[in-house]
Amino acid sequence: MKFVHRLCVLCLVALLLPGGPARAQSQLVLAISEGTSGGLDHGRVIAKYQDLANVIGGVLRTKVSVVFAREFATLESGMKDGKFDFVMARPSDYPARGMRDNGYHYLASAQPDGQCLIVVPKDAPIQKLEQARGKRFVMPEQVSYMSRFCRAELRDRGIDLAKENVQYVREQAAVTFYLDNKFADIGAIASYSGPARKLDKDGFRVLHRSVAQPYFPLVAHARFKPEQIKAIQMALVSLPDKAGGPEILQRIGIAAFDTSGEDRMNVLLDWLEK
Structure with missing residues (x-):
């Protein structure tokens, strides 16, 4: 009984401490998929995209960690189960399905568009x-x-x-x-x-x-509020003019972020499948 009592006390203290599980649960996840592109491992993906995750985390005032979704099955199940707070993926039909089937919100897509x-x-x-x-x-x-x-x-x-x-x-x-x-x-x-x-x-x-379609879209889980979505979009669009922003974009391999592609994302799957 003494052991159980002591364990309960320790758990309660851990929950109340700033570095305890309550804080760990507040950390968010950005899942990255570069499709069938080879040569990347988890460490390289973190090095490539963590600064972008930090931009999003700076807006939300929390830590955003990068996860490499190497397999498409992992990407889809992660969106279905709500494990990923943010997803940036190519090909574009995966984020489009996240929007259609799992309630994800469109944030932005990379420039230039894909053709x-x-x-x-x-x-x-x-x-x-x-x-x-x-x-x-x-x-x-x-x-x-x-x-x-x-x-x-x-x-x-x-x-x-x-x-x-x-x-x-x-x-x-x-x-x-x-x-x-x-x-x-x-x-x-x-x-x-x-x-x-x-x-x-x-x-x-x-x-x-061909007609241009959104490339490498970034989407957010439905749990985020409209004002949070807007604030993140503003931060992404302003990257070319921010200190360190051009380097972040160059590291990812894109020219800029565009936030005007939501309508095209909403009809992308219908266009592909009709």
């Missing part, structure tokens, strides 16, 4: 997208976000990939490989991919740019 680029070799005779019908397409793997993104864009432009000759490849770098080696006539890649940054150098040109 599907329809590309061809520089010397290809194709000059207009309409001329792509009947040609050999090479696309990212069929279940990927960018493949669905490009498929939706081409659908809206009157090209049904179900009726075309399409080869799907695992890596976007393989798209330009297929084009370079004449295994395909037309390819599709993400505007923010590695191959997209060196198209001209590697001998390719953009035949068509």
Whole structure:
């Protein structure tokens, strides 16, 4: 009985102390997913995004810790169970599902926006997208976000990939490989991919740019109040003009945060799935 009594007293003291469990529970979590990008471990993700978490924590006057959601299943279950206070993830359909299915609030997305680029070799005779019908397409793997993104864009432009000759490849770098080696006539890649940054150098040109969609969105759990959401958005938008802000953005690999993409996020899944 004495042991039980002493244990209860210790637990009560721990709850009342500033550094006790009550304080630990007040710490928030920012989950990060960079999709299928390789080469990152938890330590590198913390180093890359902790300063951003500190900006959010500074607004809310609490600690925000970074967690690396390496697997998409972890990301989705974390949002479903409410374990993540904030989520910044690509591809964009995961935060969009968090908003639609789990009540998350849109905070911001990265600039520039994401686009599907329809590309061809520089010397290809194709000059207009309409001329792509009947040609050999090479696309990212069929279940990927960018493949669905490009498929939706081409659908809206009157090209049904179900009726075309399409080869799907695992890596976007393989798209330009297929084009370079004449295994395909037309390819599709993400505007923010590695191959997209060196198209001209590697001998390719953009035949068509899709409609722009939010890239790398940041969303917040429904437990946050509208005034808190607004304050965080203001802090994110002002980063380019704040001391240390440009370095935070550069470390993440984006130009700025944009808070005007909520409407597009709300209809993104419908657009992809219709």
